Amino acid sequence: MENFTEDRMLAFALQYPQDDPWVLKAKQLFTPSSKWKAVFRHADAKGLCPLLYHQLHFYTEDLNIPTDAQKLLKNAYLQNFAQNMYRACELKRILQTFLDEGLSAILLKGASLTEAVYKDPGARAYKDLDILVRKKDLERARALLQHLGYRTDGTAEVQQNYRENHHHLAPMIHDDTSVVVELHWNVNNRIHVDIDAWWNRSVAARVAGIQTRILGWTDMALHLCLHLFSGGETRTTLRGLVDIYRLLVHAGESIDWALFDEEVKRYGIREQAYAVLQTAKNIFDPKGIRTSWPVQHAEPALVALMERTVFQKEQTHSIPGSLVAIGSEHSWKRKFAILWRRFFPNRAEMSSRYGVSCSSWTVYLCYLFRPFQLLWRYGMFTRHLFLAK
Numbered sequence: 506m507e508n509f510t511e512d513r514m515l516a517f518a519l520q521y522p523q524d525d526p527w528v529l530k531a532k533q534l535f536t537p538s539s540k541w542k543a544v545f546r547h548a549d550a551k552g553l554c555p556l557l558y559h560q561l562h563f564y565t566e567d568l569n570i571p572t573d574a575q576k577l578l579k580n581a582y583l584q585n586f587a588q589n590m591y592r593a594c595e596l597k598r599i600l601q602t603f604l605d606e607g608l609s610a611i612l613l614k615g616a617s618l619t620e621a622v623y624k625d626p627g628a629r630a631y632k633d634l635d636i637l638v639r640k641k642d643l644e645r646a647r648a649l650l651q652h653l654g655y656r657t658d659g660t661a662e663v664q665q666n667y668r669e670n671h672h673h674l675a676p677m678i679h680d681d682t683s684v685v686v687e688l689h690w691n692v693n694n695r696i697h698v699d700i701d702a703w704w705n706r707s708v709a710a711r712v713a714g715i716q717t718r719i720l721g722w723t724d725m726a727l728h729l730c731l732h733l734f735s736g737g738e739t740r741t742t743l744r745g746l747v748d749i750y751r752l753l754v755h756a757g758e759s760i761d762w763a764l765f766d767e768e769v770k771r772y773g774i775r776e777q778a779y780a781v782l783q784t785a786k787n788i789f790d791p792k793g794i795r796t797s798w799p800v801q802h803a804e805p806a807l808v809a810l811m812e813r814t815v816f817q818k819e820q821t822h823s824i825p826g827s828l829v830a831i832g833s834e835h836s837w838k839r840k841f842a843i844l845w846r847r848f849f850p851n852r853a854e855m856s857s858r859y860g861v862s863c864s865s866w867t868v869y870l871c872y873l874f875r876p877f878q879l880l881w882r883y884g885m886f887t888r889h890l891f892l893a894k
Contacts, residue, residue, distance in 0.1 A: 554581035586627030
């Protein structure tokens with residue numbers, strides 16, 4: 506017990522579902538009760554306080570959680586609940602408009618997980634509404650959002666850069682509500698996902714009181730694995746692993762693992778995807794009590810690195826999404842092209858990343874600075890990847 510860091514205690518507190526053995530171990534782990542405050546600070550830094558309250562509020566007396574800490578946790582949950590209900594009202598307005606116009610949509614990520622997995626509007630924190638439409642409907646969907654009061658963020662160059670180099674349009678923001686919507690036509694810009702097949706496997710769901718669609722369980726699991734790498738932000742790595750673990754526990758035997766394996770092999774990301782599953786298992790089900798999903802293809806070095814990323818004290822490097830794309834390519838020429846675009850993107854993307862004008866001469870200084878920044882950011886990651894045992 507003495508070897509548990511605050512991050513690992515947070516991960517233990519997020520294990521699901523809780524049972525009598527979990528409560529007994531938690532009583533030992535979180536004695537004295539002052540340890541809870543340190544755990545809550547970590548949860549707050551990682552955007553996990555609402556979920557922590559959702560999981561612990563039935564056990565506050567059993568676990569001897571300090572009253573002031575309980576209040577902080579509850580306030581975070583209630584604030585997130587209010588924000589999510591506010592977004593749900595706006596989502597209802599958007600989905601109803603799409604439905605009236607005969608435009609099909611699939612809800613992705615936060616709002617989808619809240620409805621399908623967490624079953625509690627206050628449990629899962631998210632900022633944007635991510636909506637997938639067919640590429641042929643993209644302009645119509647954008648026009649409908651504009652009619653609802655949304656404006657596209659960024660300059661014309663930035664907007665064009667999103668169209669050419671991303672899998673969703675530039676974020677659209679409502680001036681009055683500040684709700685942000687991202688219109689997707691695909692789920693990843695580094696992996697050439699067969700999005701038509703994902704559409705065919707999507708399922709009907711009622712979200713915010715409106716009939717819409719969400720990804721099927723197998724595709725949702727794959728999407729979460731892809732997003733964990735593509736996000737490139739270590740602050741959300743633990744939350745991403747929580748999402749994956751909760752989804753797999755909730756979906757159970759509904760996951761088609763033969764299809765999952767076929768998809769990750771097809772996209773050349775088999776080792777990376779299974780490394781995510783193995784890491785989630787190691788953190789949230791180390792004894793394999795609830796684990797029924799396959800992890801035999803996981804790359805041990807990548808698993809070790811992911812765990813280190815989750816539990817390191819200082820978030821000095823992130824998981825580069827380019828790792829997924831490079832792994833999916835068999836041609837060294839294509840691998841080099843991915844790295845080159847990563848180091849030297851076009852001027853619109855460069856200006857967007859560093860907040861300078863696309864037409865200003867200062868954008869060229871960014872090209873000189875960027876290689877050193879990426880080497881500093883990912884050099885440690887690469888070193889650990891090759892040295893991990």
